[in-house]
Amino acid sequence: MKKLFLLLLSVFVLLGLAACGTASSEDENKDSNSSGGETSGTEAGEEKAKLVVGATSVPHAEVLEEAKPLLAEKGVELEIEVYQDYILPNKDLDNGTLDANYFQHIPYLEQQMEEFGYDFVNLGGVHIEPMGIYSKTIGSLDEIKEGTVVIMSRSVADHGRILSLLEREGLIKLKEGVNKVEATVDDIDENKLDLEFDASIDAGLLPQFYEREEDALVAINTNYAIEAGLNPLEDALILEGSESPYVNIVASNAEDENDPALQTLIEVLQSEEIQTFIEETYEGAVVPVH
Structure with missing residues (x-):
């Protein structure tokens, strides 16, 4: 009788362990599926693209600060690196520290590309700063x-x-x-x-x-x-008058020319909201490109 009791007890213990294992496995699968859903949802609509853009402080960094919330609405997080010279922003764009820069006019960009062999592209003009x-x-x-x-x-x-x-x-x-x-x-x-x-x-x-x-x-x-x-x-x-050919532009590496986040950046910088900001803030000292 004692042996029968021990045998039945062993069976019950084994069945209990199996049931716990099944429940644990189901819970893990449920957690895994739940986690996967959250990740997919973030990738689909919540996670923002991030851009690091170099700029001189005035007016470029100020214009970028104004553009920040507009970019955020379009799913792009903007980080601004401020420079006090005209040399480092192109060096840092070339070495990958920056995704783009916004500080230079077209003749300077072309001169820098010729001198240093940079493979950059002009994504578009934003404003003119009369000399x-x-x-x-x-x-x-x-x-x-x-x-x-x-x-x-x-x-x-x-x-x-x-x-x-x-x-x-x-x-x-x-x-x-x-x-x-x-x-x-x-x-x-x-x-x-x-x-x-x-x-x-x-x-x-x-x-x-x-x-x-x-x-x-x-x-x-x-x-x-x-x-x-x-x-x-x-x-x-x-x-200098507003007819100046020295338009300040956004530059990126050529391989990133069609990057969606960079295209959104130039779209926002050329938007009516930013053009109005430039006109009202600088009162003619900086002229937006229409």
Whole structure:
């Protein structure tokens, strides 16, 4: 009788373990299926694409900050890396630190690609920053004296732009037939006031030279001028017009040209909302591309 009891007890224990194993397996399958559903749902509609975009602080990073919520609505999370120079944003785009950058105009992009062999593409234009020529002490063109020094950045891509402004005001004349976008000081044919040119300065330092160099003309990129508290429309002695070909663009690596998140980025930056923001915020010192 005792043996029969032990035998029955063993059977019951085995059946109980089997039932627990089945329940555990079912629970695991249920959890697994549930987890899989959540993952699928996130991938289908909740998980956002992420972009890391490099930009100089003003106005580029400010424009990107305004675009952030609009991008989020379209499923793109934006991280902004702010730079204070024109060299690192392209280096970091090339090495994969950035997905795109937004700080440069087309001639500068083309010059950088030629010099460093970057395989970049222009995804589209966003705005124009009119180049300005400033002076702390010279109040009008008539006050420019013979031998005045014109201080400009070491960026060759901006030299033709600056020289074209001086030519427009009758201060110099460029050689006949020269490509004004690519013009250099060597292309000056007439220089009525014997202006001298210093093209050895980093662009970000130009506002400092404006503050301390008396009786000089200083060509300052609008982003650095605004950052230094200058109003291009009021403070520039000579200011580029909105017809400028120097459109600031978003650049990416060529292999990413058709990336959906990058296409959404340029779509938002060219949207009516962002164009209106640029017009209202910078009041003509930065001109949106329509």
